[in-house]
Amino acid sequence: MNNELMVSAICWEMDAAVSASFAHAIPKTDDLLFFCPDCLVDVTASISINKNCFFKAPSLHRPGCRNEKRQSKSSGAGDPTKWPSANPDVIIPSHLGELPKRRQKQKPSMSERQALAKSVQPGVILHPGTLREVVDAWFTMTMSDRKKYPLTVGVAQLNYYDAFAFLSAGGDISSLGCGGVVVVASATSNKFGGSFYVTTRGRFQVGEQMLPIKARVRSNDPDFKLLEDGRKEVQIFLHGAPPALNSEGNYFHPPAVTPYTGFVIKPKSAG
Numbered sequence: 001m002n003n004e005l006m007v008s009a010i011c012w013e014m015d016a017a018v019s020a021s022f023a024h025a026i027p028k029t030d031d032l033l034f035f036c037p038d039c040l041v042d043v044t045a046s047i048s049i050n051k052n053c054f055f056k057a058p059s060l061h062r063p064g065c066r067n068e069k070r071q072s073k074s075s076g077a078g079d080p081t082k083w084p085s086a087n088p089d090v091i092i093p094s095h096l097g098e099l100p101k102r103r104q105k106q107k108p109s110m111s112e113r114q115a116l117a118k119s120v121q122p123g124v125i126l127h128p129g130t131l132r133e134v135v136d137a138w139f140t141m142t143m144s145d146r147k148k149y150p151l152t153v154g155v156a157q158l159n160y161y162d163a164f165a166f167l168s169a170g171g172d173i174s175s176l177g178c179g180g181v182v183v184v185a186s187a188t189s190n191k192f193g194g195s196f197y198v199t200t201r202g203r204f205q206v207g208e209q210m211l212p213i214k215a216r217v218r219s220n221d222p223d224f225k226l227l228e229d230g231r232k233e234v235q236i237f238l239h240g241a242p243p244a245l246n247s248e249g250n251y252f253h254p255p256a257v258t259p260y261t262g263f264v265i266k267p268k269s270a271g
């Protein structure tokens, strides 16, 4: 019996299995078709009170479907959004950034659904990760997992091992390469006023000077808590446009912060 939430389904337009959180986040106007990989009925994305996204079948899964129990729970007593299950499988992001739309086609027949369901590789789920989600996944992976799990960055189909590069300092800032991969750098944290300033150990040449990248972590930043215990040695993860020199010309700003770019701070090593 399967008591867990249904966290992935097949998306006709994406030609792949996708995560419920992806499906829930896309605008309704995109009008994508999702269906159960087992019994092929239409499913729609929903969100529980615990903020977990899942797929449900408005017109019930077919008898014997491996996702049927999940449905019977929702159609039984009570509100499906109040399911106790708070721990759906954590999906490892397959993309840093938004997913491309692969095709736009007429709605499929049952046999076309079946053919697509068969062609989807088990366990391969498209899920667009934010920079933080992708860094979190990398941070907890073993070396062999990093080599195993694919991660698309921009147009480059990489794996977690190749999508992260340790900072190589000394040259021009344009050699940083944080647009194509996530750059990992050793850094130190210092408090000044109400903020922490995280400064890379590696520096880059500007004229006669060697300047670091420095990120300001304000009290409302998700990384603030990590630094509050007074730790000095951290890692900073950078992704996005090349860092720009600050107005006084004594350090570089990290890439601008969006869900998919900016910086993330982690402890110096796992654990």
Ligand SMILES: [Zn+2]
Pocket: 036, 037, 038, 039, 040, 041, 061, 062, 065, 066, 067, 068
């Ligand atoms: Zn089903």
